[in-house]
Amino acid sequence: MRDALAPVAEALSRQAENDTREIMARAEEEAAALVAAARQEARTLLADARAAGAAQAEADAVTERSHAERRARGIELAARREALDHLLTRAVAAVRTLRDDPCYPRLLDRLSALARDAGGAGMVVTEHPGGGVVAEGQGRRVDCTLDALARRAVDALGAEVERLWAS
Amino acid sequence: MTAWAPVEYTGVAELRGPLMVVQGVRDAGWDEYATIVLESGERRHGLVLDVDHDLAVVQVLEGTGGVRAEATRVTFTGSPLRIPVGTGWQGRVCNGRGRPIDGGPPIFGDESAAVAGFPMNPTLREPPAEPVITGVSAIDALTTLVRGQKMAIFAEGGLPHLGLAAQVAAQAHAGGTPFSVIFAAMGLTHADAATVRDILERRSSAAELTLLLNLACDPVIERLLTPRIALTVAEHLAFALRRHVLVVLADMTSYCEALREVSAARGEIPARRAYPGYLYSDLASIYERCGRIRGRAGSVTVLPVLSMPAGDITHPVPDLTGYITEGQILLTREAVPYPHIDPLSSLSRMMRAGVGAGRTRPEHLDLAAQIQAGLSRARQAGELAELVGESALSPADRRYLTMAEAFRTHLLAQRPDEARTLEETFERAWHVLSTLPRRDLSMLSEEALDAGYQGRT
Numbered sequence: 014m015r016d017a018l019a020p021v022a023e024a025l026s027r028q029a030e031n032d033t034r035e036i037m038a039r040a041e042e043e044a045a046a047l048v049a050a051a052r053q054e055a056r057t058l059l060a061d062a063r064a065a066g067a068a069q070a071e072a073d074a075v076t077e078r079s080h081a082e083r084r085a086r087g088i089e090l091a092a093r094r095e096a097l098d099h100l101l102t103r104a105v106a107a108v109r110t111l112r113d114d115p116c117y118p119r120l121l122d123r124l125s126a127l128a129r130d131a132g133g134a135g136m137v138v139t140e141h142p143g144g145g146v147v148a149e150g151q152g153r154r155v156d157c158t159l160d161a162l163a164r165r166a167v168d169a170l171g172a173e174v175e176r177l178w179a180s
Numbered sequence: 181m182t183a184w185a186p187v188e189y190t191g192v193a194e195l196r197g198p199l200m201v202v203q204g205v206r207d208a209g210w211d212e213y214a215t216i217v218l219e220s221g222e223r224r225h226g227l228v229l230d231v232d233h234d235l236a237v238v239q240v241l242e243g244t245g246g247v248r249a250e251a252t253r254v255t256f257t258g259s260p261l262r263i264p265v266g267t268g269w270q271g272r273v274c275n276g277r278g279r280p281i282d283g284g285p286p287i288f289g290d291e292s293a294a295v296a297g298f299p300m301n302p303t304l305r306e307p308p309a310e311p312v313i314t315g316v317s318a319i320d321a322l323t324t325l326v327r328g329q330k331m332a333i334f335a336e337g338g339l340p341h342l343g344l345a346a347q348v349a350a351q352a353h354a355g356g357t358p359f360s361v362i363f364a365a366m367g368l369t370h371a372d373a374a375t376v377r378d379i380l381e382r383r384s385s386a387a388e389l390t391l392l393l394n395l396a397c398d399p400v401i402e403r404l405l406t407p408r409i410a411l412t413v414a415e416h417l418a419f420a421l422r423r424h425v426l427v428v429l430a431d432m433t434s435y436c437e438a439l440r441e442v443s444a445a446r447g448e449i450p451a452r453r454a455y456p457g458y459l460y461s462d463l464a465s466i467y468e469r470c471g472r473i474r475g476r477a478g479s480v481t482v483l484p485v486l487s488m489p490a491g492d493i494t495h496p497v498p499d500l501t502g503y504i505t506e507g508q509i510l511l512t513r514e515a516v517p518y519p520h521i522d523p524l525s526s527l528s529r530m531m532r533a534g535v536g537a538g539r540t541r542p543e544h545l546d547l548a549a550q551i552q553a554g555l556s557r558a559r560q561a562g563e564l565a566e567l568v569g570e571s572a573l574s575p576a577d578r579r580y581l582t583m584a585e586a587f588r589t590h591l592l593a594q595r596p597d598e599a600r601t602l603e604e605t606f607e608r609a610w611h612v613l614s615t616l617p618r619r620d621l622s623m624l625s626e627e628a629l630d631a632g633y634q635g636r637t
Contacts, residue, residue, distance in 0.1 A: 080381075083384075083385055087282065087283055090282055090285070093285045097286075131185035132187055152189060153190065154188040155185050155186070156188065157185055165184060171264065171288055171290070172266065172288040175268070
């Protein structure tokens with residue numbers, strides 16, 4: 014009886030071995046595919062992370078550079094402003110020295126006439142302690158003091174002022 | 181009055197809100213610019229709103245807080261506001277009336293120009309041509325901005341329209357030719373202004389940009405000057421110094437609200453939604469200052485940005501703007517990823533003059549039309565899918581939905597700090613179209629398809 018079943022047992026055993034081999038081969042294939050996919054995913058993640066890191070570093074560098082440029086620009090503009098303020102201070106000081114000039118009384122006459130012309134009739138002209146004159150009356154005022162004239166002279170320079178900082 | 185002996189008026193009769201009534205005034209005119217000196221020596225500025233005999237009503241730009249009527253002096257300049265013009269504006273940050281707020285000296289120029297401007301002689305106008313590349317794919321591919329064009333950005337509430345406007349201002353170029361940007365910000369909150377400054381910082385440092393910042397807390401009358409100052413600076417850069425200039429005006433709705441407030445202060449009869457009846461012509465006097473002039477190399481391109489109150493496109497401001505401008509870019513909440521541009525509601529009427537062979541790419545117009553047609557079909561398919569479910573759609577309809585998704589993720593979606601080259605935009609546009617079968621792309625020539633189509637044939 015056992016002998017009679019031997020071929021069946023052998024066939025079943027062979028079949029089982031074949032199945033095992035097949036399953037193992039498939040499992041190995043699947044495992045290899047999984048490992049390959051995992052490696053690929055890891056490579057992609059790594060590449061993405063590198064790209065993101067590089068992009069972030071680039072963005073940080075751009076931000077840092079533009080902040081530095083803004084600071085530099087701010088310093089340059091502040092220096093220009095200082096140069097202009099300095100010019101105004103020197104212009105006012107220079108014009109004030111006219112008070113000691115022998116021609117100062119004649120200048121006062123000219124400024125008084127200018128103030129009366131501009132302000133119209135009824136203006137009362139008085140000499141200003143800082144130099145120059147002020148005309149007032151009828152709800153109007155004309156400022157022809159030396160300081161005001163110096164400021165207007167600097168204003169009238171317009172774009173010529175830029176020569177102060179032109180290279 | 182002479183320049184050396186200007187007359188100061190001391191008869192301030194009344195102070196009411198931002199208004200100052202000055203009496204005993206001779207020869208003052210409507211819209212004339214005035215300087216106000218306070219007792220402390222502080223200087224403020226104003227505009228004449230109304231004149232009656234020897235009375236002048238001056239709106240003080242900085243307000244009348246702290247002003248003592250009996251110790252204040254007002255000088256009239258003899259003309260409406262004029263500003264110096266020239267390259268000195270580039271790389272500067274100013275307030276809404278052109279005074280520097282970047283710590284630098286005042287802006288100087290060899291010439292000066294009235295900010296009210298003069299209408300361009302229509303017989304000397306050249307039609308817009310050649311593109312302005314914005315670096316934003318959805319604009320460059322589908323609604324190309326053309327040099328000399330005026331095109332508006334309309335935005336529903338809560339969308340980052342200022343961010344988009346600043347991104348365009350930061351990235352735009354004219355393909356290597358001299359290019360400048362003037363950004364006139366109107367009625368911005370401090371937070372918005374800081375965002376705009378950060379985005380524009382790099383271009384500003386490179387002295388290619390002028391930023392005029394009128395904040396929400398600044399006087400409304402200053403807001404009326406801001407776009408005009410921007411355009412006056414732009415006109416000189418373009419037509420005297422031969423540069424291509426992009427002027428971004430954001431937000432024009434704030435400007436119109438300021439106009440309404442000033443109009444009410446002047447006692448004018450209100451029209452639709454209390455805006456003055458001349459809102460249309462006032463907006464036209466701003467938008468029409470763009471263009472090109474025959475025989476001159478430069479151009480002024482205007483990009484007004486408007487927020488639509490309650491998302492209403494029929495509101496007077498977007499409505500009247502739409503009449504004047506040559507196209508619009510609509511930002512909606514339905515277009516989900518930034519920059520939220522709705523391609524089917526956006527249109528550049530001058531696109532034909534700015535794209536094609538020798539300008540962008542030979543197939544540009546056909547490519548744009550094909551994408552629009554595909555998105556239109558996808559919208560229909562989407563509406564049908566809402567009724568019957570996506571699984572019940574035909575394979576063809578499903579392909580168009582796939583194409584619309586590719587458009588959304590690949591062409592429309594863009595980071596706020598991402599500047600795309602024209603080549604990259606076209607590469608992405610072809611990628612979107614390649615999700616459709618080649619036989620469906622009937623608007624494109626065989627040569628264009630051979631060169632650009634990336635799908636299976």
